[in-house]
Amino acid sequence: MSTEVRALEPKELWNNFADLNAVPRPSKKEEKVVAFILQFGKSLGLETTQDEAGNVLIKKPASAGMENRQTVLLQSHVDMVHQKNADTDFDFDKQGIDMYVDGDWVKARGTTLGADNGIGVASLMTVLASKDMVHPPIEALFTVDEETGMTGALGLKGGLLNATIMLNLDTEEDHELTIGCAGGIDVTATGTYKQTTVPADFISYKLTVKGLTGGHSGMDIYLGRANSNKLLNRLLLLASEQFNIGIGQFDGGSLRNAIPREASAVIALSKTESQALETFIQEQEQVLKTEYATTDPSLTIQLEQVAIPEKVADAAFQHTFLRALYACPNGIYRMSPEIEHLVQTSNNVARVLLKDGEYQVLCLTRSSVDTEKMDMATAIKSALELAGASVEFSGSYPGWTPRPGATIVKLMSELYEEKFNDVPHVNACHAGLECGIIGANYPEMEMISFGPNIRGAHSPDEKAQISSVQKYWDFFTETLKRIPPRQ
Known part of the structure; x- marks a missing residue:
């Protein structure tokens, strides 16, 4: 595992990503990564549970002064697509991803990188572990088997979550705010x-x-x-x-x-x-x-x-x-x-x-x-x-029906313009996101999906842009600060 990646900023996020990428995590064979996440949550002394579908839910109280804000669900999936070049000798069941830095990009040698959705998972881990971040009450949901059937999201039952806003961290263009997706x-x-x-x-x-x-x-x-x-x-x-x-x-x-x-x-x-x-x-x-x-x-x-x-x-x-x-x-x-x-x-x-x-x-x-x-x-x-x-x-x-008038969409659109002096691309995407499935059991929950620039997902050409991860992290952490009060 390259030490170059661990030295990148924000260090906490990249180190969590490196730790995650040391754990094999193919779809439908997530036992090792689920154990890793469970141990991570328990080591922090946070309420950590696993549901019948295999998903892990970790709850963290609000930081000081944020107790009256709406509870936010942070959600990413732990599994990754395992693809390699034909001439690459690599055992996904036993080896961690071999990462390296190439200019402004983090890549993997001959395999998928796992930035989809590993950057999102690392983001959740970083929020949960932080002692100085400003944030509302957090429910961090780590779902399983997103890539080959979304069975984790499909198995998530109603009544488990209290959040009124969901931030899904599983899209791959840092100028986009996704509010709808395709079913499959x-x-x-x-x-x-x-x-x-x-x-x-x-x-x-x-x-x-x-x-x-x-x-x-x-x-x-x-x-x-x-x-x-x-x-x-x-x-x-x-x-x-x-x-x-x-x-x-x-x-x-x-x-x-x-x-x-x-x-x-x-x-x-x-x-x-x-x-x-x-x-x-x-x-x-x-x-x-x-x-x-x-x-x-x-x-x-x-x-x-x-x-x-x-x-x-x-x-x-x-x-x-x-x-x-x-x-x-x-x-x-x-x-x-x-x-x-x-x-x-x-x-x-x-x-x-x-x-x-x-x-x-x-x-x-x-x-x-x-x-x-x-x-x-x-x-x-x-x-x-x-x-x-x-x-x-x-x-x-199912797909995810857009709600362009949602409060979280307005909040994040205005914040993006303020921070980056540009208008975000509010869109729907043709990928399958778990928002539509989770929303079936929590229809009143407002949802939005965003993330850093990731290229070549699901192929050995996959790479994550370092400067974009920094931009995304700044945007993400500021969003948490501005979550509105409970009504």
Whole structure:
């Protein structure tokens, strides 16, 4: 762990972030980080509890003179997206994130940094541990499993919280105040398929799409970045129309909330067609490089000879599957007609695995309009059912309806203008935030989300801007000072 990070200002926040990043914390495997947070709260002598969903709630009384102010809920999630470059040797279950300072940025070597939502978690820890900060009564909520289903927020029960204002610290532009977000639903298609034996005179290749930019499947979907699963599917379909290929394996992407950066397939075909296939792939690589020169400048298509698989997909299934996956929507489906530049509905074809007679396709569909979310999910279901897949919906969570007239929105907007001589961008975002879910049980609670500049979330390019963290921290701490009295 770099000592450079611990020397950054504000030191208390960065040291808490470094301590947090030393603890493995993948979604659905948060036992270590939950134990870490529980011990942290108890070591401070603060009321510390864990609910049935696994969330941790730590309460801190108001600082002197602030006892009559409204109770504020500070909320961040403890889990992080675990992504690494293919050539990075790293065990997320055992190792802490290897951070370093690069100019005005904190980065990680070959992996995600965990600034999403680690900066927020470290902020809560810093407020709780401080002996001289001015703040109202605090309820600090550390939720679990935000990144792969929001099950922590979904499991949070009503009646647990007393706060009337919620500050969610999970957005990634320091000039934005977010007051609404998209809901989401997981779409999972599974099935089986017949296989055939590979003829003796065939040769086999591994076809790989790699070097893509990737990113957050909500916040970055508007950028039009390439999806490795869709590009590989495109190559395989085009190749199957010119050559007698058989697919032995298709393996692409990983997490639903990350735009897939790499995908590979093992294919077999006659030795007499091998040279023509190599030429075809070279031509297609240039086509794709041209199409994605701006968004994915490092895109590479690799074709290497490998051992022949024992079996490949039956020709009839392969024909249907490639076309069903080709028809599966990906990217922006509809922009918001009410809010300028806001993606309203989208889908990410996140994971495709076809191997040994079984296959699965995993998608994450997002929308700020629940009926449109289900329409998009049904479109995906329809396409994949044509291949004989069994399609299920799960993990549905609601969006967050904006309340631009809320007192906290006015307070923070005016404070931003005062401190930075600029007007903040009050908006809704296309990512999934826990505000909408928590608000379902606490409908009277005013909510707002903000944070420092974080780039490349959900990818190994993730980085947090040091100067922006300082700006955010100044804004955050001043906001706590100005929370209005209870009514």
